[in-house]
Amino acid sequence: MDEKERKQRVRTFAAASFLNDMGSDMIYPIWPLFVTGVMGADMAVLGLIDGLGDAIVSISQAISGYLSDKWRKRKIFVWLGYAFGGLSRIGYAVATTWQQLIPFRVLDRAGKMRGAPRDAMVADASTHGDRGANFGLLRTMDNLGAVFGILTCIFLLGWLGYRNLFLLAAVPSVIAVALIYFFIKEQKPAAGRIAKPFSLKNIDGNFKLFIGLSALFSLGAFSYSFLLVYAQRAGGFDATFIPVLYLIFTAVASLTSLPFGKFADKLGRKNITALSFALWTATCLSFIYLGGLFGFIMSFVLYGLHRGAIDTVQRTFVSELIAPKYRATGLGVFQMAIGLCALPASVMAGVIWDSVGMTAPFWLSIGLSAAAVILLYFVKEK
Secondary structure, X not given: OOHHHHHHHHHHHHHHHHHHHHHHOOOOOOHHHHHHHHOOOOHHHHHHHHHHHXXXXXXXXXXXXXXXXXXXXXXXXXXXXXXXXXXXXXXXXXXXXXXXXXXXXXXXXXXXXXXHHHHHHHHHOOOOOOHHHHHHHHHHHHHHHHHHHHHHHHHHHHXXXXXXXXXXXXXXXXXXXXXXXXXXXXXXXXXXXXXXXXXXXXXXXXXXXXXXXXXXXXXOOOOHHHHHHHHHHHHOOOHHHHHHHHHHHHHHHHHHHHHHHHHHHHHOHHHHHHHHHHXXXXXXXXXXXXXXXXXXXXXXXXXXXXXXXXXXXXXXXHHHHOOHHHHHHHHHHHHHHHHHHHHHHHHHHHHHHHHOOOOHHHHHHHHHHHHHHHHHOOOOOO
């Protein structure tokens, strides 16, 4: 693959990511309000639905990563994943109870099966010198699409209402499907060439340690929904203002993903990973101790910095800790590990929130983040 083709592939994936995230983030800013306000669910149910969705993400990425390595086919998982996302939004629009949201949430998050195969294709189209920047570009376009989606939500929610907005959100994903299907070319594997089955023997102790500490961190990294509901209740903001807070952290993540990717290329993957954990700790402390409009704005800025750093550097780090021929599987295994922790993380946060208090989940998360940073010290970069 020559340099022109490599750049074209990365840009096409970036454009598709922009479109899909635009559709997703027409919904995500108002998702917790829709579930708790319109559908009448409590915080524990919200945590269950969000956590279940994140767990499905992890399982779907592990399966798709393994199969894409085994079959040497990645493209089908990518465009089909975008299609699932579009279909789920139609489901949200027609659901009448919170129980009916669950299968469509599962379908939505199962669409994330595109992640590991897509990230493997991006990693394969990169060199060590530009891999962090390429993943940074991908995250920038993800987040930039989210910014456009949030703005669409802010301006059209009052006019269209929840359900019509959900239907509109399906359109960008359909266009993303077409982009991948028609413009990404994938070489056919040689006849009879099926990859040697992946096993745990292909994962060394260094990679296992990174998976373990990342999973530990994820046990405290509860869903963003809690941050939005916390801001609404503690800050007394009107529901129509909540998408603005979502916009703030998404815009910050969009602006910083590419710089953080370049920093990871220059300063090392481990240093930026540690920084991302520290930024999450700062986010938790700011929610606990800061108040008022300015305080919450600063809290969401910190959260945006955290997302800009961690989403970029983790993919870069993982893609280099595993052998290239098992790259999609390694990325999928990693996502499965942290995603399976997301279910108990959000459920636990919801239960603690309801039984102890709104700040209790933040304190638990700070402790787990500190433990993850200590373990990170022992990981070796390749």
